[in-house]
Amino acid sequence: MEPSYSGGITDELAQRIKPLPTSPIKKNAHFLKGLCVAAKFENENTICKTPPSNENLGDTYSGWAYYSRVDNCGRAKFKSNDFSGKTNQFATEVQCVQTCRTHLKQLCNMTAPQRDRRTNYPMVTYDSNLGYCIEAPGSREDEGKENLFLRNETCMAICADKDSGKEEYPNGC
Incomplete structure (x- = not known):
């Protein structure tokens, strides 16, 4: 009597299957890519989850800020024109969207x-x-x-x- 196929792998077949080799270069590339994504995500969280500080809001320079509560970039007025990307202060709506709405x-x-x-x-x-x-x-x-x-x-x-x-x-x- 022949064994019936239940959809799984038989022990004999499992022994004959060899895992594909993974080169150290591929492992390193995936590791580095993961680090870059994690670093970028961490930076975005720091910038985007913090609303613009009241100390920097003013009426001198027009710009954009990200408001995580409503997941939106909105116009804002700032005391300084520091649009370096280190704070939740952007020169254009496109910069704000590309930084904070990547999801x-x-x-x-x-x-x-x-x-x-x-x-x-x-x-x-x-x-x-x-x-x-x-x-x-x-x-x-x-x-x-x-x-x-x-x-x-x-x-x-x-x-x-x-x-x-x-x-x-x-x-x-």
């Missing part, structure tokens, strides 16, 4: 939900086939959950650089 990048290749234009807000979605953002109807609550953005600037800052050939880790990592 939205995972949505860029998703298909936008089909919504009725008569009952939804005009929003934008990233079309990876075209390489830019196009108009699409959606709900304001969809931003951050679907490939839908309230502003074209946010959509382009998050998604358009994916296909533009820019480095994934611009700080050398």
